[in-house]
Amino acid sequence: MTAGHKAARHRLDAHAHLMTPERTASGIRWIRRVVPDYADLPEDVRVTELLGEFQAERVGALWNLFYPLRPGQSEEINRWQRALADAYPPGGAAPGEQAPAALPVIIPFASVHAADDDPGAVVERAFGALDLAGLKLHPYVQRLDPLDPRLARALAATEESGRPLVVHTGFSEFYGERSLVEAVFGLARRYPGLKVVAAHMLYPDLDLSDWPELLERYENLYLDATNVLSLTAPGTPPGDDMQALLDRWSHRIVFGSDHPMGMAYPISRLYRLPGSIAPHGEALEDISWRTAARLVEPRRLPGTMALDAVIAE
Ligand SMILES: [Zn+2]
Secondary structure, rough: OOOOOOOOOOOOEEEEEEHHHHHHHHHHHHHHHHHHHHHHHHOOOOHHHHHHHHHHHHEEEEEEEOOOOOOHHHHHHHHHHHHHOOOOOOOOOOOOOOOOOOEEEEOOOOOOOOOOHHHHHHHHHOOOOOOOEEEEEEEHOOOOOOOOOHHHHHHHHHHOOOOEEEEEEEOOHHHOOOOOHHHHHHHHHHHHOOEEEHHHHOOOOOOOOHHHHHHHHHHEEEEEEOOOOHHOOOHHHHHHHHHHHHHHHHHHEEEEOOOOOOOOOOOOOOOOOOHOOOHHHHHHHHHHHHHHOOOOOHOOOOOOHHHHHHHHO
């Protein structure tokens, strides 16, 4: 298949980590051990500077993911997410207007820990008073099992709200943990109305060529190709599988940078990937913004993006 397209109409980064100064610094120190490029980003980089980097790459909106490492931190993190989004209010340009000056719209995701006092109440508050856009869990770093009964009410609340759950999957060997293959399909079965977004697509714990059949079977399952596109260059065997998957299933696949903890820096190197891998223009639109835009309420998106997400059926 051929690739190499003009830029997509919009860019929605479906996997970003704007966090407190302490967590940003520890995250950057951690990623430098595997991605030396990040030596070029000071660990005391501020949120405003990171937003400037996204803005320079014409990112119109981003899903912001920030999870607690320990029980008892969720409420503070969820409130921080709301305050951050309020501090940088939606600045999308009006229809027909160029938007080079607009900062990306921050779409804040909640998180929770299985060992919080009342995980269900944490998530209900996050979707109620704080109006966060979805839920993020990182089973490896948070050391939790997404099927833990203590999370049942939190996940049922997410399902009921129509909001997506982004769950880290994949790279089990890197984390020195068991694969999450069973957990992901267990989640999709237990909560059939829950939109489960498998961050990193269980790669490489599950073969990419298995996905088409699984996406057919699990209609509530979505894939986040963040960090995977870096490893599936066109012309390689995984690249061929990725292109075949994108050819038919891009409406169920999102993509993001993982910045400031991504696979390459500066982020322009990551944003080049969809254009080099997408097998056709529709797949490029889907993974660059459209699939992610349709997973959140239109009111959370910049105006032109919301409009295009609705009309480009
Ligand atoms: Zn991440």
